[in-house]
Amino acid sequence: MSDNRGEGVYPVIAVLGAGAWGTALAAVARRAGREVRLWGRDAAALSRIAATGRNESYLEGIDLPEGLICEPDIARAIEGADCVLMVTPSRTLREMARRIAPHLERRVPVVLCAKGIEQGSGKLLGEVVEEELPGHRIGVLSGPTFARETALGFPTAVTLAFPFAAADRRAPQSAPASRLALSLGNPMFRPYVSDDMVGVEVAGAVKNVIAIACGMMTGAGYAENTRAALITWGVDEMKSMAEALGGRRETVTGLAGTGDLTLTCSSPTSRNMSLGLQLGQGLPRHECFEGRKVVVEGEVNAVSVVNLADMIRVEMPVCRAVHAILHEEADLQRTFADLWARPLVGEPRALDIEMAHPAAGPDTPRAAE
Template sequence: MIGAGSWGTALAMVLARNGRAVNLWARRPDLAQQINEQSENVDYLPGIQMPRGLVATADLAEALSGVEAVLMVTPSSTLRTLCQAMRPHMPASIPVALACKGVERRTGYLLSEVVGEELPGHPVGAVSGPTFARETALDHPTAATVAFPFSYADRLNPETSPAVRMAISLSGGGFRAYVSDDLVGVEVGGAVKNVIAIACGMMSGAGFAENTRAALITRGTDEMKQLAQTLGGSRETVTGLSGAGDLTLTCSSTTSRNMSLGYQLGQGIDRPSCFEGRPVVVEGEVNAVSVTDLAHRIGVPMPICETVNAVLHKGADLQEAFTALWARPIEAEPNALDLSLPHPAPDLPLQFGEI
């Protein structure tokens, strides 16, 4: 397990509870030492004792020695650099599953493409779903999707495929894994849902309630579907755990850092003061740029993501940006009906501050 934050630690605990020997790599030597001495990740999952079979280390060579599979939970912005550091120590041909989400900003690559470029010869997949780390670590009933491309041989003998082997390793107790061969669809769902969650947080923080959140979740799902389909994934995948499931969870609670950031901004708190001034990494903040840049390159309209990006990174006023979002031309649903009509009242503002 590469990454000893809350989610990496929670997944490591799932695997250890299921009888797997787990090496948990932490970037900080002091964190690795504390985990080994106390059997607890005090920094990220305080109060939860770890099962046996889990050893932490800050040495990549030690973490990767003799392993049969790698799961990566690292910020999307550092993934490429970390893969380069891992390359000399990787056992040949072992599968790599990404439990992090996003789109690389410079290239517009999905994270699996980044890993494939830096770690050639390794099957690359993803683990994604509606999974808050603390609940997973406490063994609450939780479900997620494991996605890898399936070769012809994998289809003949699915039980030997990387996706099925990873799903079996993760499944046990409260954790239930499903299998998918649509890696693109699973990755798009994971990347886009964080941006939509910031939008939900912004509007909730501004005082709007369930109608608004339901509209953003539903139309956000459509943005995910369009991007996934254009990139070669399946729209159906986006309605599953890694898409609509993860989106619903992330947009429903300020336990999500993405929802929490949006909520604070919606309340009028300036970005440097959010999270009480702590330097919290929020993937949707980074991916608001990379997702919209990718959408521009391939011609996919993503107005909710565009709105979030404008507020976060282009100095747009939150009230004006969301008023403009709601005043866009009238469209059809589903998109198969080709329709676009001018909005009848584009200049009528949303009633911020009067709820």
């Protein structure tokens, strides 16, 4: 590890995960002038990246910056690193944290670049990794980002969140979130610093579920009005869950919340919206993505988000509707009709009004042909 005396950039960054997002983040860090070690499970794929300067499996046609180190041995990838970015799927994060624990040097900060909530326990991913890597500062990177655009060097902004200790507040420029922002920032990549890790994590998990809802309704034939309503309700569901867990509602109006939600709900580039589109068009789940086994984080998150909402007694009707369709064989049209026919209420929380919706009943509205 470099002798950087607790301030300034992290000179050496290890990126664990050589998929689209991991490779894109490795490119960002390298363009910012850092030494970057990229590790992935597939040693042959890493060799091809090293030989060609491209990750054709995930980022076809994109030239990666020179000097990127592809390291198939995870212990060597981590050795001497000043910071570690974990860019592995949420469902494997605990396993990966356990795997790297013996090799991680003392006090090296770890940044989570996946989004989700652990199934069963209802724990945020930061809590999961803290259990497996005690003594390390754990943070999260999130925001409105498609990997391909980031890898191409298109202007992109993200949020970097770490809990701030008293020392961090006395010298915020030396806090891990600030140092990582300096380490990754380049002319086309703009990081913002946050101390609300809970708010950022909740937003990242919930937005994937809302994106599936938007895709479902678009696929069923509805359009912009419908999507705008779902996005707005999604922001409110994010705020409710974040606040209940100790996060701040205002965090959800930033890049990691409203920004990421708007992006994910507005383009079939998102696998979450794409899945929703196909289901809304009437395809059965096993035929989506032309029958290929594609992992869709929101599909998994729908279970963990609803389970957590039940644990903390937070009402999340849009997420619950998606869960019912994906995992309870509920009818899509009927479920969304019921969502729209919920009691009429005041938009400001202080306005205590609730009335039965006049359209509530057995008839199912259909999209215009």
